[in-house]
Amino acid sequence: MNEDTSSASIKSNNRRLELETPKFTIKINLPKQPRSKKKRKAHFELDIIDKLIIEPRAEWNMMKEYSIFKHGEIAFERGEIVEVKRPGNDGTPGERKEWLAKVLEVKADSPHCVYVRVAWFYWPEDLPMGRMEYHGRNEAIESNHPDIIDAMTVNSKVDIKEWDEEDEEATFNGYYYRQQYDYLSGQLTAPREFCICERYYNPDTRIVNCPGCNIWMHEECIIANAVKRHKKSSLTAKIGDDLKPDPLAEKGRKKGRDKPKKSTSKPDQNVAAVLFDGKIRIKEIIKKGDDDSDSGLDADTIIDEDIRCLKCGIVVP
Numbered sequence: 001m002n003e004d005t006s007s008a009s010i011k012s013n014n015r016r017l018e019l020e021t022p023k024f025t026i027k028i029n030l031p032k033q034p035r036s037k038k039k040r041k042a043h044f045e046l047d048i049i050d051k052l053i054i055e056p057r058a059e060w061n062m063m064k065e066y067s068i069f070k071h072g073e074i075a076f077e078r079g080e081i082v083e084v085k086r087p088g089n090d091g092t093p094g095e096r097k098e099w100l101a102k103v104l105e106v107k108a109d110s111p112h113c114v115y116v117r118v119a120w121f122y123w124p125e126d127l128p129m130g131r132m133e134y135h136g137r138n139e140a141i142e143s144n145h146p147d148i149i150d151a152m153t154v155n156s157k158v159d160i161k162e163w164d165e166e167d168e169e170a171t172f173n174g175y176y177y178r179q180q181y182d183y184l185s186g187q188l189t190a191p192r193e194f195c196i197c198e199r200y201y202n203p204d205t206r207i208v209n210c211p212g213c214n215i216w217m218h219e220e221c222i223i224a225n226a227v228k229r230h231k232k233s234s235l236t237a238k239i240g241d242d243l244k245p246d247p248l249a250e251k252g253r254k255k256g257r258d259k260p261k262k263s264t265s266k267p268d269q270n271v272a273a274v275l276f277d278g279k280i281r282i283k284e285i286i287k288k289g290d291d292d293s294d295s296g297l298d299a300d301t302i303i304d305e306d307i308r309c310l311k312c313g314i315v316v317p
């Protein structure tokens with residue numbers, strides 16, 4: 001169906017998406033202005049037609065404008081987000097994702113020469129700053145990176161939703177986007193901050209809501225907190241042990257059923273935790289000294305605790 005895609009050459013230049021149609025080139029006419037680095041929220045204007053220099057301009061202007069273009073049986077409308085064939089992809093499983101773009105303008109001078117002015121979406125790895133830890137597997141970023149592409153390079157429509165992170169009921173299955181990348185300033189809008197750590201949320205990971213103060217907490221922050229608490233409490237226990245009489249001093253005098261303790265060597269204790277069935281399961285792994293050959297079975301301790309809010313402290317059901 002797309003045998004004619006070679007008529008438009010699309011190439012990726014490191015993390016920038018560059019595209020040339022055989023007919024039209026596009027440049028951005030930017031008035032010189034000082035860039036403010038302090039700006040926290042990027043200004044974002046999706047359609048930057050008034051800043052574009054399209055060559056040859058006369059031909060572009062002369063073409064008739066349409067609100068729909070057809071590719072086989074599929075009709076694509078202005079405003080829709082479409083998948084654009086990525087050069088080099090030939091249908092092999094596991095190859096790179098195709099590109100996504102929003103259709104802003106459709107022009108044609110004949111049924112065989114249809115051109116689409118688009119604004120590209122970025123995959124996180126295509127951003128100049130690269131993929132961030134909060135970017136999910138199915139995440140894309142809306143941008144105003146402009147191009148004019150041959151309609152033959154459009155593959156299909158795309159199931160992609162804009163995710164409003166303030167909407168607590170929001171659900172989506174396929175692709176989604178929540179950020180905008182302003183091609184003119186190189187700035188990316190900031191996602192919502194979550195948790196006591198005030199970092200962003202990767203929807204491929206888990207967050208837990210507190211019904212008391214309504215904060216959302218990262219699973220990893222709940223776990224890190226539990227691990228820290230248990231490391232602290234085991235340290236307290238260790239100090240307590242040191243206050244007891246040194247068992248080495250009593251060697252030979254008193255050998256009851258108690259396991260001998262060797263206070264001169266510190267037990268190497270590791271604490272791990274997971275969220276399990278609405279609780280935190282904490283596992284304390286204690287590596288004892290070599291002379292403790294009988295204690296292999298009771299070296300690990302497993303404790304199930306309620307999940308408590310990291311902010312207000314109530315038990316989270």
Ligand SMILES: [Zn+2]
Pocket residue numbers: 194195196197198199217218221
């Ligand atoms: Zn956190």
Ligand SMILES: [Zn+2]
Pocket residue numbers: 210211212213214215309310311312313314
């Ligand atoms: Zn709370």
